[in-house]
Amino acid sequence: MQAAAFFILAFMAVLSGLVVISHRSAVISALALAFNLISIAGFFFLLDAQFLAFVQVIVYAGAIMVLILFVLMLLNVDEERRIERSGPVQKTLGPIMAAAFAAIVGWNVWNASGDATFPEATAGFGTVRALGLELFDRFYYPFEAISLLLVVAMVGAVLLAKRRL
């Protein structure tokens, strides 16, 4: 049952990934990326990371992708008359190198895992409680640092997009 879910999710994720990188229209790419993010959230559910699955949907698919869609629609980038054309070298060598990379790394990962399996998870693994206890105990300083980073990013984004400084 979970294996079937895994294969369906894997198929959806790879298919939407292909649409993201190959479709002419940037808006369809963005919608395919949103679909990909939701299937990754499905993977997180399978792997007992419920809180992160919800965070992925709320933050990544629900806010970041909407922001990207906004900018695409406001800038009207989607003119399909102007088809992006990379050079011939890029178009042939790029996919070949990426495929070779995937093949080599995938092969090595497959062999190195050997007969690894998932152990039984501890009770409450991946719940809000477990993450919260860890986050505010060992990762307290990174937590404060990342809130500072968010403030800097907000100020930077507002300033960069202003028409007149």
Added chain:
Amino acid sequence: MVDPQYFLVVSTVLFALGVTGVLLRRGAISMLMSIELMLNAANLAFITFARQFDQVEGQIYVFFIITLAAAEAAVGLAIVIALFRLRSSTDVDTVNLLKW
């Protein structure tokens, strides 16, 4: 439940797709989206390892990566908007003033 290597192979494939996207696409926002694809592949790998070794640290890292991706998308899109105002196109090949 399938073994961990299946998840890792899916993560590798998605990462390779993201790399191809960055190499092939020329619009700035499309490249940003391919980078988000790569970040998600890394997130999947982190969560797989967190589950395999029963440590919640991997999930904390994913938490931080998602936050960072949000900040990076905001700033990246602001830069794209500023560039668009200058060049009226998001084609990254037009941003070549510093080329000698």
Added chain:
Amino acid sequence: MTDVLLSPVAFTLYKLLVVISVLMGGVSLMTWIERRLSGMIQYRVGPNRVGPMGLLQPFADGLKFVMKEDVMPADAHRLIFTLAPAMSLIPAFCAFAVVPFGPPVEIAGRLVDLVIVDLDGGILFALAASSLGVYGIVCAGWASRSKYSLIGGLRASAQMVSYELALALSVMGVLLVSGTLRPTEIVAQQAGWFWNWNAFAGGWQLLGFLIFLIAGYAETNRLPFDMPEAESELVAGYHTEYSSMKFAMFFMAEYVNMMTASALAVTLFLGGYHLGIPLALDGWALWIVQILAFVAKVGLFLVLFVWVRWTLPRFRYDQLMSLGWKQLFPLALVNLMISAVLVALDVIRR
């Protein structure tokens, strides 16, 4: 055979069917309520020809929607144009999957929780489903290839994303007070008298409740936050180019969103299915009363939605965004801080 019909999976299926039919029936009832109530507020009679007191009006409306011609602009993006109403409707229904609409009842010897899925992070699921509702509107606005639709769609999605912050923060106040994200546990903690509810002395979340309500109006694109579909400014905003069943699906999505927002408000702040007055009943009598109490509370909020719509004027778009970011968001943060102090000082009994 009977043990298949009585298995937990089968019970989930029954609950699913009941909830979907009640929601769809509620949508048609809401159209009638909206038109009659708006008539009363505007000092005129609403529809009263079709059936007694106009009660068969929703059937006439439904028939009209089905029989109208389905027009699609020639330049529209066909796939996204057709999918957008579904993208709007599905998350609206999904968010209702975690709402407990009744107490645990005993059917055929087993205890059945009257909630479709009792997730550990149930409230987060409801928030996630409402975040995904933005896509239908954005896609509808873009796929119509029309200026009014695009502007309406972008305004609607900006509004929904902005008010999600205040919504989530007001829910965080309840999380602090309850210590759990499970809707069934949140409701169970509000048993007893009505001042034990989270909005009153049970959790001191009155400010959070008001913020949730206002943000709920903005999330469902209802007046006074109705700028995306403002008839006088934007023709009809993001659903300008839609007709017949696709428009009916947007219509349904709006009403189902209203019902979900009301159900969440009742669950989080007003004690869910608890009556608020301890009765000396037991067994099925008590359970029926509690289910009816839930329905009555949600109905009260729906009537409030309609009442506010026909009473208040519409916010201008910059006023709307300013309200969401500069007033509601800081207020929600203040509410969170006050709740944290109250929990730390052990004022709240949990």
